[in-house]
Amino acid sequence: MNLDLTEDQVLIRDAVRELCRGEFGTQAAKWDRDDTIPPAAIAKLAEIGLLGMNVPEEWGGLGYDSRTVTMVIEEIARVSAALAIMVAVHNSVGAYPIYAFGTEEQRKRYLPRLTTGAVGAFALSEPGSGSDASALLTTAKHDGDHYVLDGEKNWVTNGRHVWTFLVLARTNGPGAKGISAFIVENNQQGLTIGKSEDKMGLRGSDTVTLAFDHARVPASQRLGPEGEGFKLALQSLDAGRIGVASQALGVMTAAFHEAARYAQQRKAWGGPIAKLQAIQFKLAEMERRVQCARLLIRKAAWLKDTGQDFIRAASMAKLYATEAATWVTHQAIQVHGGYGYVKEYAVERYYRDARVMEIYEGTSEIQRLVIARSLLADGVRL
């Protein structure tokens, strides 16, 4: 496995870093306070192609490999985790599945806009089904050349900004094999986009509920064959999980830098607190976790890029990076003492932002389950 970045990747990383710090660096705290990310920020990312990162160039995207995508998400998350999840969800489970599983017509209809500014989203979870995703209740009844959708979805990232929702609904009976996927447009009759959740962190990233009441969706908007929706969703989430790991890496890297900077400025017992072993141990442990997360992410992305099975590696990267982000942001506040608990210091936001990463796109418990199942399937001796 080659862990070195190519010259192109370094150029891309530096360009995204410059853009994020220059354009968004001073605004991220305001987005958090106002619980709003302005459409102009998304438009700025679209301008440089970041809404079509993993879609091939022939379909209007940038055709980046996974390693490059993870770097971009990390850089955005170092400035705003809320903006990073919008981009990560849009790319991995909003736009890319339409390329990967779509018909020629679907690609033609959706990809040109989804790669240039329109936003996509993913609607799998429901009020009564989260981790046990295949227990979903939303139905899609075949009726002539339409499907009639009824039911509710929640925890849908990107809400008000969205043009296309990738919706999972039950077409043929119970269980995972009864689920199909649909592309639903925001102006669909019978679809109501609910209010945004008032979240602890990731404020500005819009999380909504969806209600379907006899929504007649053209059969041409079914993505993939009937009954294949659950697999398609989980395959998309496999890649999404590397993205969430990268988001966690960005936040914890930012928290580490803030803690290290503060530790060198703040004085106690006649010198900077960075001279105290109690603080040095924290900084060392933070950096260890940042580097371990980066290696697991690079490995998962490399496996994906080289066409190998990356499901277990993606879950390992997501599990490790998100738990590390919770720990690192917690310790970053500890280094700041009381100042870390007030909004004037960015570590307060990082801590709130990190918490959900152990929950969405599969909880830590689900990642452990995926890892264990995969180990056992490979015949690992206990």
Ligand code: CAA
């Ligand atoms: N990748 C690809 N396919 C997979 C898969 C994976 N990771 N895991 C399972 N499958 C396939 C299986 O092979 C099986 O197909 P076959 O029968 O043809 O072999 C099919 O999917 C059903 O698999 P299981 O019987 O294992 O299904 P299960 O009901 O036991 O569930 C699970 C497995 C791993 C627990 C799954 O339900 C899961 O990942 N749950 C978490 C869901 C999740 O991540 N939700 C987040 C929603 S998105 C979000 O957070 C909002 C947002 O906008 C960010």
